[in-house]
Amino acid sequence: MGVSSYITFKVILVLAVLVVAVQPPPCGAATDRLSTLLRSAVDNDGEDENSGGRKWAVLVAGSNGYWNYRHQADICHAYQILKKGGLKDENIIVFMYDDIANNKENPRKGVIINSPNGSDVYGGVPKDYTGKEVNTENFFAVLLGNKSAVVGGSGKVLNTKPKDVIFIYYSDHGGPGILAMPTGADLYADDFIAVLKKKHEAGTYKKMVIYVEACESGSMFEGLLPHDWNIYAMTASAADENSSGWYCPGSDPLPPPEYTTCLGDLFSISWMEDSDRHNRKKETISGQYENVKKRTWNNGTGGGSHVMEYGSMDLRKDKLSKYQGYVLPPINVATIPMPGTTVHQRDAELLYLWEKYKRLGDEKSEMKDKVLKEMSEKMQVRAYIDGSVDAIGDYLFGTEKAHSILKSVRKTLPLVDDWECLRSMVKIFEEHCGALGEYGKRHMRAFANICNNGISLAAMGKASMAACDGHSAQ
Template sequence: MARLCFPLLVVQLLLLIAGVAGGPWQEFLRPQSDVDNDVIGTRWAVLIAGSKGFENYRHQADVCHAYQILKKGGLKDENIVVFMYDDIANNSANPRPGVIINHPNGSDVYAGVPKDYTGEDVNVKNFLAVLLGDKSALTGGTGKVINSSQDDHIFVYYTDHGGPGVLGMPTLSESLYANDLVETLVKKHLAGTYKSLVFYLEACESGSIFEGLLPANISVYATTASNANESSWATYCPGGREGEAPPPEFMTCLGDLYSVSWMEDSDVHNLRNESFELQYDNVKNRTLSWSHVMQYGDLGLNAQTLDIFMGSSDPANHSATVGSTDNSLGQLSSAVHQRDADLLYFWHKYRRSSDGMSEEARKELLEVMAHRSRVDKGIERIGGILFGTEAGPQFLTAVRPTGWPLVDDWDCLKSMVRAFEEQCGLLGQYGMKHTRAFANMCNAGVGPIAMPNLASKACAASTPSAF
């Protein structure tokens, strides 16, 4: 009995010597907690796929894969908010009903994914309300929000089509503009409801969402699939190289290059030992042949390890569950322009259609191509009216210097787009690439009052709808 009590007696004497209240021995004997590992409070995550339609399979596949990583890492469903239209897994075009894969040899990533906001509930208002933790601003969905505190870490992953200064949503009549997103992040920072936030963004011209806008002093670190003036890329597409093409029954791309790169990197590494900076370098090197992966905001946060935001699990087991078992993660040799992936799908759908369905598939393909042509010609004509047929295209595509935001007056940009769409039809996923043209008009002093007349002249032949 004396031998069992002796250690306790020694500890009591040391505590008395050091002073029980605040002494060094008290800190030494305190059980280790999340405070010591810089994981305080709760890990939160928001995952959003901003598209719909089987031609955009890859976006929801990306989100489902991201969910599996976080779930394996120990995050609870109550702390993961998922936005996805949810029209892929049980789509009649899906060759594996009820299943979604994100790699040619991958297993199902759809199983168990929470359906927090689906269908029309995937919208700008709900997304921003979830980020702010504002339940009163929600419409539909489960009502789940990021109810975080000052000690929490938040991970946000957004994958979709985009354009200069804008991100898509499934409802093509609305878009998320860069200034509204950044203003929401600033507002959340001012509310003191997080310790640090990491934002991964997959979209064309995704760098323009943060370029010249995201402050470096609000504890937000962001990486993007591309810089402010280039496309991002789809991968694991039909016609790809051996080992990179989807199973032959698939007619659509399974993932996005930037997205699968960071997720497959997460699958095969111990997230306790890998920093955001290291993952950024790995992803940048893997996508270097296609786009320039960028980082913005508080770059000091990239020294933190991934597990602080994503949790951590046995990488070997994780890899076997959702991704490739190849740990080398070399560069992918085949990819498709993000804005051309839908054309690829509709082409393969037409090519493989039976006699009874070929005419319908052909019509779909032609409608998509016609919409592209109408949008391009409408913008080209407006540029010609304003600046002349030779100078117009050059002016409308001009890129501002690095570090400058896309536009000085965001309200002007939004009004210009609305006025154009009222006369010419929705820009759609493809047409978002032209937001730079509208921004340049605003920067040159062309106000939205002039746009209805300009668009009417440019698009007088018809008023098409978006596809």
């Protein structure tokens, strides 16, 4: 092809894209074919951004229960972004309990939405690991590409090569140093970092980007993730603060009136709506970080959380398309709403129960009594756990020092010096005082500080016995 012919081809291609951009889009499969055609034309126009490598993604919703609707909604929305961006199903691995779309409480059966006026994000999502298959062991096996270690599920793992890039997105409850899973053991930060280290040492990826939505999610990486592994992590919150649900009943903007639970999480909604709206071949990770940070902290006015970043900062200059793929951005874009009222993740279940109670009407009924009793029990459990941790602190450090020691935050340092000690302290507490649950994970820092102050397991056992034995949350 001569120079003039090549230039003519380029002009025709650009005109074709412009003509299509101003026309109403065709429907159904035709839309997908057109999007793929245009994306292929643009992707092949110039340097191959992955230098011959493939894009991979692992998406994890680490909770279950209808009150946690938002986590699976987040993950399904992320899948749609990546799929439309050109990633293949064989390279997208999804962990979700899958108890939301067809839940009896879901007002739109078989449908999950992630925003008040949003379309279904559940359709087409691969169910690689569901139910009890959503656990820490399977997640780690998938990351390491260890197919023989996976139990159940599709068997898909990160069968990555040295030139490949990886995007990991995790939406869930958490606590200092941990992320929750719906089944099995929690995911501890030191174990996660150890798996990433193995992946790095194996040389089976070129670059990796991790987004984490959870309370205290910064603690998963702070002081732990090196700068030279070609891994960049962005978290919904700092190491010592909550993250928030959004599009919740009573908030602004409101979800559709038939919903009793939050549709999404503030950090997650912020990055995904940013990706939906912008040209991902132009916007960098740095640009997305700045946009999401501003929105998640409510334009600097508070009411949200501080988005944080860790690891290899040189990845910030990479275009989003390198990890999330590319699709033509919309031409007419509505203004992104800044959050009004947000809901702390740990309070979302109580909000769900309150909305459920209100919608049962004014008259007394057996169902209203049942929901009211459930709310009361949840509050009692919270008070019991808080009181038990406080009593243990008083026993170990005295009433004057206990609060400051248990709440102490080690800025820029890992949460704890001895992670095995932390696991042991949690185990001792739960043996005497009961399971921490989603709410109780907020006290992980207290257990870490007990370890950091040199308290023995025997002393912790005595303190837990004194605080909890013979008492219950009921």
